[in-house]
Amino acid sequence: MEAFALKKALDNVRATTPLVHNITNYVTVNDCANALLAIGASPIMSDEPADVEDIQTICDGLVLNIGTLNERTIAGMFAAGERAGALGHPIVLDPVGAGASALRTQTAGNLLDKLDMSVVRGNMSEVKALAGAAAATRGVDANPNDAVTEENLAESAAFVRVLAAKTNAIVAVTGAIDVVADAERAFAVRNGTPLMGRITGAGCMLSCLVAAFVAANPDAPLEATTAAVTAMGLAGQTAQKRMGGFDGNGSFRTYVLDALYRMDGEALEAGAQVEELA
Numbered sequence: 001m002e003a004f005a006l007k008k009a010l011d012n013v014r015a016t017t018p019l020v021h022n023i024t025n026y027v028t029v030n031d032c033a034n035a036l037l038a039i040g041a042s043p044i045m046s047d048e049p050a051d052v053e054d055i056q057t058i059c060d061g062l063v064l065n066i067g068t069l070n071e072r073t074i075a076g077m078f079a080a081g082e083r084a085g086a087l088g089h090p091i092v093l094d095p096v097g098a099g100a101s102a103l104r105t106q107t108a109g110n111l112l113d114k115l116d117m118s119v120v121r122g123n124m125s126e127v128k129a130l131a132g133a134a135a136a137t138r139g140v141d142a143n144p145n146d147a148v149t150e151e152n153l154a155e156s157a158a159f160v161r162v163l164a165a166k167t168n169a170i171v172a173v174t175g176a177i178d179v180v181a182d183a184e185r186a187f188a189v190r191n192g193t194p195l196m197g198r199i200t201g202a203g204c205m206l207s208c209l210v211a212a213f214v215a216a217n218p219d220a221p222l223e224a225t226t227a228a229v230t231a232m233g234l235a236g237q238t239a240q241k242r243m244g245g246f247d248g249n250g251s252f253r254t255y256v257l258d259a260l261y262r263m264d265g266e267a268l269e270a271g272a273q274v275e276e277l278a
Ligand SMILES: Nc1ncnc2c1ncn2[C@@H]1O[C@H](COP(=O)(O)OP(=O)(O)OP(=O)(O)O)[C@@H](O)[C@H]1O
Pocket: 096, 122, 123, 124, 140, 141, 142, 174, 175, 176, 177, 178, 191, 192, 193, 194, 195, 196, 197, 199, 200, 201, 202, 203, 204, 205, 206, 229, 232, 233
């Protein structure tokens, strides 16, 4: 991808401060709010069905994360999603744990079927489950057997593209190599570090960033999603460089937020490891 598109995508987030409505899990909710603030967006969390339509009306985008779903929040997700669709706001689905339980797999599938989803962002086990393929989700983490590797990259990208075409959404599968695609184009992003799998919420935070980037770049949702994925991976790399002798995953989590806060368009361009796939 043209480096300029990455810089512009981040600059547009900072210039417009998109307000992002999140219906998300209670494990990583504070990290999600801080990641949005760090990148220059603004968070609001609201999952009460009687509240979500008003909240979505004043927002620029919506994240639906099923990490700790329950009947009430599922109802909130549909109500918010319908309002977002009516207003033309981007919706990002994070199908946390799809494949690990029937309720998660079915709920993620129903949200995708019934709402006008802009982006689906998950790990490969979750996305495979969503596509109806055999998947062995290990709780909320990807099964290593599902990992995108240099060897299976072409095949993985073809799978992601087919799902994107079928759902009419951009699909971002993350892991050691991230694949971001719509029906026509696909990008591989090689930013990131394995340490990101040693904290909870790197994926949840990324899904929120995707909503902010797409809301701020409505004419280029694929580039915007790729920019968000690149920014998150680069923040992980920057955070890792800062790790000192006594630091562990607690500090790493903080350093990721700091790296997002300090990232500018030039740094994003310089650090990006993005390849457009044929
Ligand atoms: N082994 C790895 N090497 C490099 N980057 C990684 C690795 N694993 C994850 N990442 C990065 O971490 C971020 C989150 O991706 P991941 O696939 O772990 O999400 P997730 O499983 O949904 O996470 P969570 O559910 O904990 O929020 C992405 O930016 C991804 O590129």
